[in-house]
Amino acid sequence: MIFGFFALIPTLITAETTTNEVIRDYCSLPDAVYADGVSAADFGATGWNYANAANWADLVVTCGGSFQSPIDIVTTGSTQEPVQPQIHYRSKDASVGYEEANKPYTKEYEGEYSEIEVTDASGSVIRYYAKQFHIHTPSEHTIDGKYYDLEIHFVHQAIQDDEQDCNTVKNKLTVFGLMFQESSSATDYEAFKPWFDSNATGEVDSFDLNDFFSKMSDATYYHYNGSLTTLPCSQTVNWVVFQQPLPISTAQLKQFQDFLSDSTLFPIKHNNRPIQHLNGRKILKGTAITAGVTEIPNLEASFAQTVAMAILLVILIQ
Ligand SMILES: [Zn+2]
DSSP: OOTTHHHHHHHHHHOOOOTTOOOOEEOOOOOOOBOTTOOGGGTTTSSOOGGGGGGHHHHBGGGGSSSOSOOEEOGGGOEEOSSOOOOOOOOOOTTOOEEEEOOTTSOEEESOOOEEEEEOTTSOEEEEEEEEEEEESSOSSEETTBOOSEEEEEEEEEEEBTTBOGGGOSOSEEEEEEEEEEOTTOOOOTTHHHHHOTTOOSEEOOOOTHHHHTTOTTOEEEEEEEOOSSTTOOSOEEEEEESSOEEEOHHHHHHHHHHHHTOTTOTTSOOOOOOOOOTTOOOEEEEOOSOSSOOOOOHHHHHHHHHHHHHHHHHHHO
């Protein structure tokens, strides 16, 4: 999973405002519990890789916790979700690009490309903003024991504002896991081209997430409480893993696999954490009820309309 996420947070919180940038008060993640002798400065930077994944708990105690990710999703053991999460994607402002992050263990794009609203089991609507997305190969989650060729994680973090208090948000992160399976008949994704092209660096503005999310309507998903899948393994993730894989062409899959092959960081040619124990957690099953990507009402527009209505009302009263 979720590479360099913690390193990113202070940067985003303290980033200077530009004309296109909105500063949000992201809900802070719980501090990781570090093993004796391991400084916070060391986590994520040195000492871990995928060859020593079985020993991450020696570096960060949390990685040995009871609610770790990824897991094998046993579909016959899942129960129906009591409340369907209302997942609404809001399209990215065309003026805001994606920044390719310099991460050693994956390819990652950062940018507030969308927001989602998720209704939790109590019926409360929790709002999250997209922070970044990144890639694993092969997949981290398995479904009935089956690995897929690729898994993208779309990471969203809850915010605190006038409408939402962080204390009411149980899981500060919601991550969508989307599977891809090699297919000889698949056509290349336009969205992947700037991302997978090794010559492309810096900001990219042509990455259209609708390439993926428009295909996720009425999709079966599995939902459980888990963790980051890289250090510090914080157990604060609301996981939503979609069952149906999307096809990926042989050429585009190879492009990402070559990224692993080229790096001395990947002696075992993969960047997926081994499967973790379920430890009695429930896996909930549901169907995404949105018809593809839908628009969340624009809060600013709604506010403007409210003001306009109020002015109109005052005029009428007078
Ligand atoms: Zn991930």
